Amino acid sequence: PRTSSARPVAPIFRASGSAKHDLFTSQRTQYAAVNKPSQKRRTVGDILQLSHTATSVKRTRHTIGSHLQAASPLAERLRPNILDDFVGQVHLTGPNSFLSTLSEKGAIGSIILWGPPGCGKTTLARLIAKRTNAIFRELSATVVGINDVRPIFDEAKNALKLTGRRTIIFLDEIHRFTRSQQDIFLPFLERGYVQLIGATTENPSFKLNGALLSRCRQVVFSLERLTDEEITEIIERAIARVASIPSSLPPSSPLGSPRLPSSQSNAAPEPSTPPPAPLHPLSPTYPHITHRIVGSMASLSAGDARTALSLLEHVLLVPTDTSESALLDLMKRSVATSYDRTGDARYNLISALHKSIRGNQGGAALYWLARMLGADEDPMYIARRLVVCASEDVGMADPHALPLAMAALQACQVIGMPECRINLAHVVTYLSEAPKSTRAFEGYNRAQELAQRDMTLPVPFSMRNAPTGLMKELGYGEGYNYQPDFAHPVTNEYLPLEVQGETILRKADDLTRKKWDDDRLRQWEEIENGGQVVWAGRPSQAPDHEVINSSRIRHDT
Numbered sequence: 001p002r003t004s005s006a007r008p009v010a011p012i013f014r015a016s017g018s019a020k021h022d023l024f025t026s027q028r029t030q031y032a033a034v035n036k037p038s039q040k041r042r043t044v045g046d047i048l049q050l051s052h053t054a055t056s057v058k059r060t061r062h063t064i065g066s067h068l069q070a071a072s073p074l075a076e077r078l079r080p081n082i083l084d085d086f087v088g089q090v091h092l093t094g095p096n097s098f099l100s101t102l103s104e105k106g107a108i109g110s111i112i113l114w115g116p117p118g119c120g121k122t123t124l125a126r127l128i129a130k131r132t133n134a135i136f137r138e139l140s141a142t143v144v145g146i147n148d149v150r151p152i153f154d155e156a157k158n159a160l161k162l163t164g165r166r167t168i169i170f171l172d173e174i175h176r177f178t179r180s181q182q183d184i185f186l187p188f189l190e191r192g193y194v195q196l197i198g199a200t201t202e203n204p205s206f207k208l209n210g211a212l213l214s215r216c217r218q219v220v221f222s223l224e225r226l227t228d229e230e231i232t233e234i235i236e237r238a239i240a241r242v243a244s245i246p247s248s249l250p251p252s253s254p255l256g257s258p259r260l261p262s263s264q265s266n267a268a269p270e271p272s273t274p275p276p277a278p279l280h281p282l283s284p285t286y287p288h289i290t291h292r293i294v295g296s297m298a299s300l301s302a303g304d305a306r307t308a309l310s311l312l313e314h315v316l317l318v319p320t321d322t323s324e325s326a327l328l329d330l331m332k333r334s335v336a337t338s339y340d341r342t343g344d345a346r347y348n349l350i351s352a353l354h355k356s357i358r359g360n361q362g363g364a365a366l367y368w369l370a371r372m373l374g375a376d377e378d379p380m381y382i383a384r385r386l387v388v389c390a391s392e393d394v395g396m397a398d399p400h401a402l403p404l405a406m407a408a409l410q411a412c413q414v415i416g417m418p419e420c421r422i423n424l425a426h427v428v429t430y431l432s433e434a435p436k437s438t439r440a441f442e443g444y445n446r447a448q449e450l451a452q453r454d455m456t457l458p459v460p461f462s463m464r465n466a467p468t469g470l471m472k473e474l475g476y477g478e479g480y481n482y483q484p485d486f487a488h489p490v491t492n493e494y495l496p497l498e499v500q501g502e503t504i505l506r507k508a509d510d511l512t513r514k515k516w517d518d519d520r521l522r523q524w525e526e527i528e529n530g531g532q533v534v535w536a537g538r539p540s541q542a543p544d545h546e547v548i549n550s551s552r553i554r555h556d557t
Contacts, residue, residue: 075313
């Protein structure tokens with residue numbers, strides 16, 4: 001058996017006089033040497049060098065931030081910092097408005113901001129968060145997913161525990177989230193861990209979950225398209241702020257920010273600092289931007305402040321000696337038509353076309369037709385709608401309307417654009433000037449209502465088909481009066497017993513259930529005839545029946 005002398009001994013247990021290196025002693029010595037305080041005292045030069053290094057780091061960070069800010073569009077750099085600078089949406093941001101009152105009390109809750117592009121949804125959400133002193137997290141549904149949102153819920157819960165501050169999650173383009181993705185917000189909204197501000201250009205009732213809408217305290221705030229006057233004010237403020245920047249100020253500096261001494265360059269501006277006063281739009285710095293240019297920018301932007309400021313950003317780069325006509329032509333060619341075939345704009349335009357035809361306004365109908373075709377709308381989509389209009393609104397008042405609309409549909413298939421626009425204009429004009437009758441359309445609606453009451457009512461025996469002898473023996477077809485066999489009208493039991501006596505299709509001259517509004521008729525006479533000619537269908541005294549509106553009355557009476 002082995003003896004103890006034959007066993008290997010770890011270095012730590014060896015004698016201190018061993019020729020081999022003592023590992024423990026060596027490590028302890030090295031540790032003491034490294035952590036031994038330096039005997040050399042720092043000089044003034046060392047302190048200045050450290051200060052210079054820290055200043056360089058700060059300057060590098062500031063330069064990076066300035067570069068990022070300089071790269072942002074003009075519309076982003078000009079966003080207002082206080083609610084008083086917000087232009088438009090007076091019904092939401094006015095002194096006594098509902099939203100303004102809630103934000104002052106810090107009880108804004110979860111809301112949905114619905115409005116067209118460039119109307120101020122993102123800016124308003126940021127201002128609300130700043131006013132309520134809440135933690136603000138801004139996301140866009142176009143670039144984030146569920147995995148990006150979940151960590152924010154945990155942060156919001158912890159922040160609420162430690163600081164008592166709520167977290168506002170602003171989700172832009174919230175309609176881009178699927179309904180299953182929207183469900184992730186529900187439990188956290190119910191517990192009050194977060195408040196959601198969603199922004200969308202689509203109708204929330206179509207794109208958002210009902211469960212999500214029900215958890216929004218005020219549900220939906222509708223933002224209107226900005227008027228030309230409001231867009232003009234935004235442009236004038238932007239020109240004033242850009243022109244107020246001294247030429248020596250670096251281009252990366254925030255627009256409209258005052259020049260501060262170097263010792264105060266990092267100080268945050270006080271919230272009470274008044275905004276720069278709006279200057280005259282015809283600034284000496286930009287003599288090529290005239291009243292007409294500003295008005296044209298407001299008109300071309302179509303209520304979109306972002307488009308207006310983007311257009312202004314390009315105009316500011318144009319040489320100041322550019323003529324007004326050349327600048328106007330440049331702006332018209334640089335602005336794209338705003339039209340979305342899947343959004344509300346498409347259905348609003350086709351609705352305006354249909355209602356103009358219904359109201360016998362051929363000029364207005366042609367205008368909306370030109371708007372849609374000018375936006376590259378599919379002519380087949382318009383033609384199909386005109387086929388429906390021919391039966392729904394013209395109907396039995398002019399049986400030729402439907403074949404003409406079908407011919408226009410076929411012409412669009414065979415000819416295509418741009419020539420088929422002539423065929424569409426033809427049928428639009430015809431339908432607008434044709435007499436109107438909704439008897440067939442209203443009659444079917446009434447029949448559908450009766451049929452849905454009971455879909456099991458039996459067909460009367462006299463109306464049943466009897467192809468075999470057995471069926472005839474059972475009474476099928478018995479008692480049916482064949483109309484061509486008689487020289488006079490005959491009667492049959494055409495409806496089930498439970499429905500007999502119901503009025504489904506009104507007579508051509510039946511005006512019952514319609515209203516008579518003398519004020520609206522007089523208004524129509526003044527607009528259409530200049531007040532010179534009285535409507536041919538006006539009776540000497542108000543009739544007993546009621547008429548919905550004068551445009552629905554047949555003009556051939």
